[in-house]
Amino acid sequence: MHAVVVAGGRSTRFGERDKAVASLAGTPLIRRVADRLAGPVESLVVNCRPAQRAVIADVLADYPRPVTYALDAPDRAGEGPLAGMGAGLRATDAERAFVVACDVPFVDPAFVRYLFDRAAAREAAVPYREGYPEPLHAVYEVEPALDAIERALDGGRRRADAALDALDASAVREAAIGTHAAPGAFTNLNTRAALDAAEDRLRRR
Numbered sequence: 001m002h003a004v005v006v007a008g009g010r011s012t013r014f015g016e017r018d019k020a021v022a023s024l025a026g027t028p029l030i031r032r033v034a035d036r037l038a039g040p041v042e043s044l045v046v047n048c049r050p051a052q053r054a055v056i057a058d059v060l061a062d063y064p065r066p067v068t069y070a071l072d073a074p075d076r077a078g079e080g081p082l083a084g085m086g087a088g089l090r091a092t093d094a095e096r097a098f099v100v101a102c103d104v105p106f107v108d109p110a111f112v113r114y115l116f117d118r119a120a121a122r123e124a125a126v127p128y129r130e131g132y133p134e135p136l137h138a139v140y141e142v143e144p145a146l147d148a149i150e151r152a153l154d155g156g157r158r159r160a161d162a163a164l165d166a167l168d169a170s171a172v173r174e175a176a177i178g179t180h181a182a183p184g185a186f187t188n189l190n191t192r193a194a195l196d197a198a199e200d201r202l203r204r205r
């Protein structure tokens, strides 16, 4: 199993710092995501902007799996998470990959394995929560996903879910999520307040 961590956003809701490397109880967010994935995955691709690379490489320096950096293509830089997904998926030679945002520190490795099972013989496995897809917490077959992403971007569609309608995707509904994912697996930390709240929860455990 292989994973792509998308980290090229500007973290505008977070404030001045890059949330990818913001510390949650002493560990940078992207390192927490990577550590959660270290069981199931054999390799990691990190998609980010060129300016982020050195700092992210520093926090992942001793990661126990190979890490490849996929920088946003110059003609797609700042074009949003779908372009980041494309850059990341292009850099993997895996047939399928789990794509995840950099700000979900409690991503559940058992659920990631379940998503790979659900994606077998399909072009994707995508969780749906409250009726909305979670394209940055999903497994994709790389080749069809790249085709769909390129077509969406060429058509001016930049949202992370813009490639989904072109894919034969297995929809992972709430009941299956409840059974297979730990509570908090999807919690994403977009603001400093959300990070502080997560830190409080960790301390109270």
Ligand SMILES: Nc1nc2c(ncn2[C@@H]2O[C@H](COP(=O)(O)OP(=O)(O)OP(=O)(O)O)[C@@H](O)[C@H]2O)c(=O)[nH]1
Residues within 6 Å of the ligand: 006, 007, 008, 009, 010, 011, 012, 013, 014, 047, 048, 049, 072, 077, 078, 079, 080, 081, 083, 084, 085, 100, 101, 102, 103, 136, 190
């Ligand atoms: N490569 C790349 N990744 C992006 C881009 N925009 C968002 N992302 C990533 O997509 C994921 C989800 O995006 P958001 O949670 O909205 O992150 P963000 O855009 O940095 O945050 P805000 O500016 O507060 O919306 C995060 O892991 C981001 O790093 C982009 O333009 N390029």
